[in-house]
Amino acid sequence: MIAVGDKAPDFSLPDHLGRTVTLAQFAGRRHVMLLFYPLDWTPT
Amino acid sequence: MPAVEALLPRFRAAHTQVLGVSVDSVHCHANWGKDLGGISFPLLADFNPKGALAQSLGLYLEKAGITDRATVIIDSGGIVRHASSVTPSGQRDIGALAALCEEIDKASTGPCEDFAPPPGVPEGATLYIKSRCGFSRATMLAMDNLHIAGKVPVRNVTEDPSAMETLRRIAGKETAPCLIVGETPMHESKDIIRRLVDATAPL
Numbered sequence: 001m002i003a004v005g006d007k008a009p010d011f012s013l014p015d016h017l018g019r020t021v022t023l024a025q026f027a028g029r030r031h032v033m034l035l036f037y038p039l040d041w042t043p044t
Numbered sequence: 045m046p047a048v049e050a051l052l053p054r055f056r057a058a059h060t061q062v063l064g065v066s067v068d069s070v071h072c073h074a075n076w077g078k079d080l081g082g083i084s085f086p087l088l089a090d091f092n093p094k095g096a097l098a099q100s101l102g103l104y105l106e107k108a109g110i111t112d113r114a115t116v117i118i119d120s121g122g123i124v125r126h127a128s129s130v131t132p133s134g135q136r137d138i139g140a141l142a143a144l145c146e147e148i149d150k151a152s153t154g155p156c157e158d159f160a161p162p163p164g165v166p167e168g169a170t171l172y173i174k175s176r177c178g179f180s181r182a183t184m185l186a187m188d189n190l191h192i193a194g195k196v197p198v199r200n201v202t203e204d205p206s207a208m209e210t211l212r213r214i215a216g217k218e219t220a221p222c223l224i225v226g227e228t229p230m231h232e233s234k235d236i237i238r239r240l241v242d243a244t245a246p247l
Contacts, residue, residue: 031120036114
């Protein structure tokens with residue numbers, strides 16, 4: 001697992017509303033919380 | 045995810061953009077979001093190549109072909125401030141994560157932008173859809189996910205001849221889905237969804 005203090009790699013992925021979302025678009029604007037989960041229709 | 049949706053105001057106040065990630069496709073995400081009563085933060089499809097983002101963070105479970113149930117918080121400078129796993133069968137404490145984001149935001153010295161209130165759905169908008177049409181369905185799913193189903197009138201031109209007549213008169217053709225605001229038609233489902241997203245849940 002990536003470690004605290006590491007630089008996060010950029011990514012570019014489509015979302016459920018058809019947007020392309022990148023990490024770079026939040027740089028200097030917002031923190032980002034990534035919630036990974038095994039599959040849709042599983043708990044939070 | 046509904047627990048996250050409920051606490052979005054706290055994450056937003058802490059200048060934190062929440063992003064859900066799994067190996068499911070965008071279509072799967074959209075349908076799941078609807079089942080949950082709407083998800084107005086992005087669910088990312090780490091679908092093609094499968095699990096690429098999870099792999100880059102060491103969170104992909106190769107044998108099972110799924111990602112771990114893990115949380116990574118990255119500050120506005122791009123540095124990882126938190127990384128943890130509750131294992132695939134575990135459950136996250138979203139309240140504790142909100143508190144953690146508030147702490148990280150407080151300690152952060154980098155620039156941060158407030159979440160501006162969205163402009164809202166355009167006045168006098170009506171959505172025209174067709175039955176058995178994937179593009180119409182995608183638009184309706186987006187409306188559900190953005191919590192605006194019922195706020196924008198929807199007319200089905202397959203079932204309602206008068207709706208078809210109005211669509212033909214204003215848009216000059218029978219193509220649906222079509223979002224009409226005032227007398228101005230917008231046709232492509234991608235453009236319509238983008239318009240609705242910008243109005244209600246911009247990033």
